Amino acid sequence: MSQVSDATSRLQLRRRDQRRRRSLTWLVGALAVVLIIGAVYVVGFSPALAARAVTVNGARVLTKAEVLEAAGVAAGTPLVWVDPSTVAERVSGLPAVAEVTVSRDWPDTVHIAVTERKPRLAIPAGGGYLLADASGVVFQAVDNAPSGLVVVEADPNSQQVLVDVGTVFSALSSATAAKVSRLEAPTRDGIVLRLRDGSRVVWGSAEESPLKSQVLDALLPLGGSVFNVSAPGFPTRR
Structure with a gap:
């Protein structure tokens, strides 16, 4: 009888261990999902990583306001959604612009560097x-x-x-x-x-x-x- 009892106890212990491991695995997975959702929110939607400032360098013929209007970067836009190449294409459409470079400076700044045409x-x-x-x-x-x-x-x-x-x-x-x-x-x-x-x-x-x-x-x-x-x-x- 004792051998049967020992085997039953070991089986019960094994089952409890398996349930515990499954619960732990589920908990870790759920925590990972929560962390991923939180990271996506912080990066893509929260104001923590939003564009608070847009700097403009190199503008002489153009005003800063003209460059900002062409750039079209709205204050509060999450920095991850600001595409530097798209912004540069918009600014390059200004006749006075010969070259333009746009970069993101995490966590909250967009830099626009303009090289204007030289009058000849x-x-x-x-x-x-x-x-x-x-x-x-x-x-x-x-x-x-x-x-x-x-x-x-x-x-x-x-x-x-x-x-x-x-x-x-x-x-x-x-x-x-x-x-x-x-x-x-x-x-x-x-x-x-x-x-x-x-x-x-x-x-x-x-x-x-x-x-x-x-x-x-x-x-x-x-x-x-x-x-x-x-x-x-x-x-x-x-």
């Missing part, structure tokens, strides 16, 4: 000037153009002409670009560069601008008052 061209328009970078992108209107810019005589309403002007100017070597005082573009095929020494460069259209720039760099040291690179395979000077 000034286009007379409506009693003032439109400022454009070397590629011809217009990004600011001013009453008076800063000194040292290349004045562009072209229709300020003709976007394609301004694009062509930018194509030409950005193709110039830095040394030649520094010699240009005015750029005339009465038509897309009639672009002319006026140099600071009084000489003139007949450029023609914006086609083959990189090749025309190389040819011009070879012609200028030879001297002359008129250089024609409109047909870069047969340039002339006089």
Whole structure:
């Protein structure tokens, strides 16, 4: 009888151990679920990790308010839901922005670093000037153009002409670009560069601008008052 009793006791103990282990396993699993739910809430929904501040650096032409409006980061937005690439794409749509970097600084800050376009061209328009970078992108209107810019005589309403002007100017070597005082573009095929020494460069259209720039760099040291690179395979000077 004692052997049967011992076996029964051992079986009961084993069953209690199994129930205890199952209860402990269930408790640990439930605790893990609670912790996961809590972490998701804290990161994704609670104000603990929400955007409380958005900093803007590098804005000079633009105001901080303009950058913030374009960024579209609402105060209190959980930082995990702020996509830096999406915010950067929005801000890059501002004409004055050449480059932008957006980063999240946990737990509560978004940083926006802007690099603005540098004015190189000034286009007379409506009693003032439109400022454009070397590629011809217009990004600011001013009453008076800063000194040292290349004045562009072209229709300020003709976007394609301004694009062509930018194509030409950005193709110039830095040394030649520094010699240009005015750029005339009465038509897309009639672009002319006026140099600071009084000489003139007949450029023609914006086609083959990189090749025309190389040819011009070879012609200028030879001297002359008129250089024609409109047909870069047969340039002339006089």
